[in-house]
Amino acid sequence: MLLDGSGLGKDYGGVRALSEVSIRVDRGEVLGLVGPNGAGKTTLVDLISGAQRADAGTLLLDGTPLRGPASSRARAGLARTFQHPQLAPDLSVRDNLVLGRLAARHGRWWDLVRGIATGVLHPRSASDDAAVERLAAELGIGRLDRAAGDLTLGEQRLVEVGRALGQEPLVLLLDEPFAGADAHGISGISDAIRAVRQRGHGVVLVDHNIDLVSALVDRMMLLELGAVAFDGDPADCLASPQLRRAYFGEWAEGLSDVS
Numbered sequence: 001m002l003l004d005g006s007g008l009g010k011d012y013g014g015v016r017a018l019s020e021v022s023i024r025v026d027r028g029e030v031l032g033l034v035g036p037n038g039a040g041k042t043t044l045v046d047l048i049s050g051a052q053r054a055d056a057g058t059l060l061l062d063g064t065p066l067r068g069p070a071s072s073r074a075r076a077g078l079a080r081t082f083q084h085p086q087l088a089p090d091l092s093v094r095d096n097l098v099l100g101r102l103a104a105r106h107g108r109w110w111d112l113v114r115g116i117a118t119g120v121l122h123p124r125s126a127s128d129d130a131a132v133e134r135l136a137a138e139l140g141i142g143r144l145d146r147a148a149g150d151l152t153l154g155e156q157r158l159v160e161v162g163r164a165l166g167q168e169p170l171v172l173l174l175d176e177p178f179a180g181a182d183a184h185g186i187s188g189i190s191d192a193i194r195a196v197r198q199r200g201h202g203v204v205l206v207d208h209n210i211d212l213v214s215a216l217v218d219r220m221m222l223l224e225l226g227a228v229a230f231d232g233d234p235a236d237c238l239a240s241p242q243l244r245r246a247y248f249g250e251w252a253e254g255l256s257d258v259s
């Protein structure tokens, strides 16, 4: 098992965002994580990536306990994208992509951003540059000298996926990568997900586009009110009463077809 989380819990003040959640991702597996607004999807991604501290539970990455801040988890082999893309807006697309490569080796992310932006640090190698060119070509990202802040939302998402892929992660966590992306972005990101699976690594894909998710993933996990309501085959999840209840309420649970 590549990623193995059990008994994960998180309270925000009085709000119970997650309770007793288990999540497993095998080698070469793409897990779709779905659920209505507020179900706890981003919180789960935050607990895994180290952006938030879990109140309960354990996490293993490739059999090793996953602890500490996001930077050490990145070096351990986790990469993520954000619901609201977090690129360095003043840096070029190329430098943002290079940052992914550097994050896998160095801990001090924002120091690196500042160092590159001010021209004080030049921590990249020729092999980083070559890897970035390859990644950009694979994802269909052009004009690498544009400032990241000038990109459309869809382009930012594509670059963020590229930055995460540059880390060559064991597990890639994608939080709503398709939101705001155009057809070109959707196809680039979908191809990237398939390529990660092909390499035997794992992906957790969070998105509200359930049809798109179910077509891309090997397994689907449904969160409802911070708990796992379904975990299994994507087609079974789509047809499940749990999915209808989570999105439409209890009245829909017994309906056989809501499309």
Ligand SMILES: Nc1ncnc2c1ncn2[C@@H]1O[C@H](COP(=O)(O)OP(=O)(O)OP(=O)(O)O)[C@@H](O)[C@H]1O
Pocket: 012, 013, 015, 016, 017, 035, 036, 037, 038, 039, 040, 041, 042, 043, 044, 083
């Ligand atoms: N920083 C926070 N402080 C307080 N409550 C929070 C915080 N972050 C999330 N929550 C609450 O925790 C619950 C789970 O939120 P979360 O963002 O993880 O859900 P989600 O499934 O990702 O939703 P969405 O699809 O809208 O992004 C919600 O009730 C939310 O309001």
